[in-house]
Amino acid sequence: MISNNKKEEASSTRKHVLSRKLDTIFIDLYNIYSFLLRFFKEVFVPPYEFKEIIRQCYEIGYRSLPLISLTGFIMGIVFTNQSRPSLSELGATALLPALISVAIVRALAPLVTALITAGRVGSNIGAEISSMKVTEQIDAMEVSAINPFNYLVVTRVIATTLMIPTLMCYTIFVALMGGFVNIHANELTSFTSYFQQVFDATSFLDIFSSLIKSILFGFTIGMVGCYKGYNASKGTEGVGKAANASVVTSMFLVFIEELLALQIINALRAG
Amino acid sequence: MKHQSPNIDRTKCVISIKGLRKSFDDFHVLRGVDMQLFQGENLVVLGRSGTGKSVLIKIIAGLLKPDSGSVNVLGKEMNHISPRELDALRLKIGFSFQNSALYDSMTVGENLEFPLVRHVENLSQQEVDERVRTVLEAVGLSQTINQMPSQLSGGQRKRIGIARTLILNPDIMLYDEPTAGLDPITSMDINNLINEVQVKFNTSSIIITHDLTCAKATGDRIVMLLDGQFQYQGTFDEVFSSLDERVKSFYDYNFID
């Protein structure tokens, strides 16, 4: 808080070097950088709020299950159904299980899980922390010598970083089940032969890179929500803005990270 | 009118502020505040909205940094205090927020436990419950222990906020507008609570308010915060015998009919 205010003062008394807008962008970047730095400093420092981490994992992971189940399952059905015509033109409907498993494991599951949790969890974190800031609950922690960063930010970021890869694995499973339902209905493929083909088509690198991506997405979603919440402007409109900005920013970053990861993974595959 | 508390020791200064200045952008809120809080006394700070009363006690609690001037709390200079010393100091300061600042996601009982279990080591659950019950009784709200803050009235929230700070047995209490937005009878309850806390928990307090009834009922000494400085201090009657137009209008408009 103190260092925060020092920064605020420094930024307010400082003359605008470039245009006002450009300056705020640089100040923002600096703040994000120091927020990240603070996270990595405090994540290793006790006290460890295990109870709160568990509670957040429950909130973020378990409570997202219904939405993820529904979306993942429908995604599996729809994607399979839409892919069928182009494959059947080539007379290659037998390749359907392999195709959908590659698409789901490599691309769809990590991305869809991240986008859905960015919407549900990111906005939640942004709104919760910003309303705590606006109603001085964060100050209240500070004056009772409890580190609010440790209690609020570290716990939530750890929870999203753990839970989003877990949810991603679950999404893969549910989406493949959706695909199976559709394929079984049309091609009468049996359960074992479907999953045999699915496993044959996916490599270790596929799963591994998706897990790494999901960990990155989870970290991003938690971090953005917390950052936007923690730096919300005073007043109730700050809460709405923080929630909104959390979703928009984290979705944007997820896509950027997806693109970068794609380049790296392709390089790995080629190499 | 309040009877002067017998516990006041005017030779011991728990908070001492000299030449405190604070501004936001080009807006000078505090312009050279000098003040002392003595052991065991209730000091009321009166001032209009936006004069920087909240800013003042936030500086005392280390939530804001002063631009210049010295702030000494329980012998510690706030300008060069290490984070660890600041944490230790904050345990001796109870801060009752203007809007109570109860943790929304926790029940009343959990709100009270929250600082306790993090700062007092080796407490059994039984001892924690006992302490929670004691402070809840002190504020007269034992029945609310399992309720959420959203289920409480404004006056109840204020009391729980006070209870939450009492649970660590602070030496100094900082009340930010304890009676703002409450009806006269609830206000009087809060005033009595503040006086009880002063005696029972042996605290020195700063009470920030623009409610003259509260000032009269709780203040051993009163100061006016005018134009970013402390002016006119003394007992209630001494302050309001002043002929300063700003002080007089403060008094007059309080009892307008």
Ligand SMILES: Nc1ncnc2c1ncn2[C@@H]1O[C@H](COP(=O)(O)OP(=O)(O)OP(=O)(O)O)[C@@H](O)[C@H]1O
């Ligand atoms: N963090 C901040 N950033 C910028 N300006 C601030 C900040 N905190 C307070 N101020 C300004 O300082 C002035 C004094 O605010 P403060 O909250 O201390 O008033 P107050 O005396 O407590 O009023 P009230 O009786 O309404 O609570 C206000 O004009 C406010 O705009």
Ligand SMILES: [Mg+2]
């Ligand atoms: Mg105020």
